[in-house]
Amino acid sequence: MLDALLEVSVVDGWFPIALSVLAVLLLLYLLGRDRTGGWVMTAIIILIVGGLIGGAALWLCANFLDLFGGPVADAAWLWAPLASGAILLAIWNLWRSRWWRKLIAILAIPVFAVTAAVGVNAAYGIDTTIGAMLGISTADPIDIPDPDPAETNDPAEPLYATWKPPADLPAHGETGLVPGGIPNTNSGFDARPAQLYLPPAALVADAPRLPLVIMMMGQPGDPDPQFIAKVLDEHAAAHDGLAPIALVVDQLGDPTADPMCLDTDLGKVESYVMQDVVPWAREHLDVLRSAASWTVAGYSNGGGCAAYFGAKYPEVFGNILAVSPVEYAGAEHPQDTLRDVFGGDQAAYDAVKPANIMAAKAPYPDSTAVFTAGENDPAYVASATALTDAATAAGMAASRFLVPGADHGVSALLGGLDHGFDVLYPRLGLVAP
Structure with a gap:
């Protein structure tokens, strides 16, 4: 059973599609916290600020700290800001919200992070399964x-x-x-x-x-x-x-x-x-x-x-x-x-x-x-x-x-x-x- 899970493809097939759909649904839920104009503007600012933070962090890791040991795929410059903006929105949803919204926001954070990681990984196409991404050979x-x-x-x-x-x-x-x-x-x-x-x-x-x-x-x-x-x-x-x-x-x-x-x-x-x-x-x-x-x-x-x-x-x-x-x-x-x-x-x-x-x-x-x-x-x-x-x-x-x-x-x-x-x-x- 474990081997079957580790051998699931992360570059095509059902898993990356299902993960992306789940991430979109969670994002829509978090965006729907309030229908007032003030919340809409706040959400837009949160997403922009989060995207800038994600882009800046990626730039520092790639060009200053050299944490990746090589070039960064173009897709990373899309996925990192998207994930960072969505995560910041999830964190904002923890503030003055009902318990179920807090729970969904907490669950959304790793989903956004994993979705971005899978998206960047697919751009390289080298680690093709869950096991390969985790460094586990089957x-x-x-x-x-x-x-x-x-x-x-x-x-x-x-x-x-x-x-x-x-x-x-x-x-x-x-x-x-x-x-x-x-x-x-x-x-x-x-x-x-x-x-x-x-x-x-x-x-x-x-x-x-x-x-x-x-x-x-x-x-x-x-x-x-x-x-x-x-x-x-x-x-x-x-x-x-x-x-x-x-x-x-x-x-x-x-x-x-x-x-x-x-x-x-x-x-x-x-x-x-x-x-x-x-x-x-x-x-x-x-x-x-x-x-x-x-x-x-x-x-x-x-x-x-x-x-x-x-x-x-x-x-x-x-x-x-x-x-x-x-x-x-x-x-x-x-x-x-x-x-x-x-x-x-x-x-x-x-x-x-x-x-x-x-x-x-x-x-x-x-x-x-x-x-x-x-x-x-x-x-x-x-x-x-x-x-x-x-x-x-x-x-x-x-x-x-x-x-x-x-x-x-x-x-x-x-x-x-x-x-x-x-x-x-x-x-x-x-x-x-």
Whole structure:
């Protein structure tokens, strides 16, 4: 019963509609406190003042306190004033009113707040269920086929040339939690459970070794595989079930925190990815071994992490797919990061910026990098452009793509992943060059 509630959609379907209708009915009731002209004028002033308070609070949180760790959707600038105005009206209804009006006004306050939160969330489209909004996963553990320990070398020919899909090839891949989680033995980083996507070709008897993608989502966000699974399932459907295995890991620990994918006092995220996740994947997943078959991918905060790991560890990750990436760790508040994380050491801070790593390690003889952003997301277009230029200058086969009509939400994520795998499929040996 609880799982069914947590899996209710908050971006479409009955729940957001019912919530909006309830909010409107409550607002109409609160507006109907009195029919005199004086009350009508008072209510209008209350709504305007409340809207200004909500807009100002959002501006402070987004631009001064940087509480959201990234851009704020346009919808937030509508929902925050609406909710704030309605809440102030509810508070005003507590004054000199009958007990039932007081009760309805008290109940209306959380309804207005939740309605606004659902509306803003729907604009991003990343957290699609009640559980996702609350940070509660309802995913079940996935059954991972044991790799053949005798297969230590990659095949000489690419998969597209040798793969013959069996008659029982599933139409879709599967997603789920990594059973038992990925141990954090070396890092001690308290990551949330990783999740896995297995494409159709990984679900058949005598499955081939496949390429691997290690992906990280945004902040705030969860290690949710549904988006990369959707894109890879579509690519698999067009290529006889072939797609990379995708391992979605948590680089945050806490969705409100940003350890910046480094080893600092905020957490040893770099050690977690490189010393815990990478060895676990090699041991437990039936994946190809060469760096050319491994991709580090990410979205937003995770996209910046992908650029960092791909730049620093080309011997592990031969491919980078950074969707709407942060340009470097702490780019949204560099002075605070310099002071709080690096103790004012500018050289140490500069040394972990992907563009500087690329320049120092150049040339990259066998690295492919794809950087994308929504065309209506100017800050992240600039970030993707800067990283593309740096990667190109360092000798990577680098490209930039702007997702038409997209901002920083789900359309940018899906469009960026889709284009990225269009570029990477020949590189991964899943389709002819």
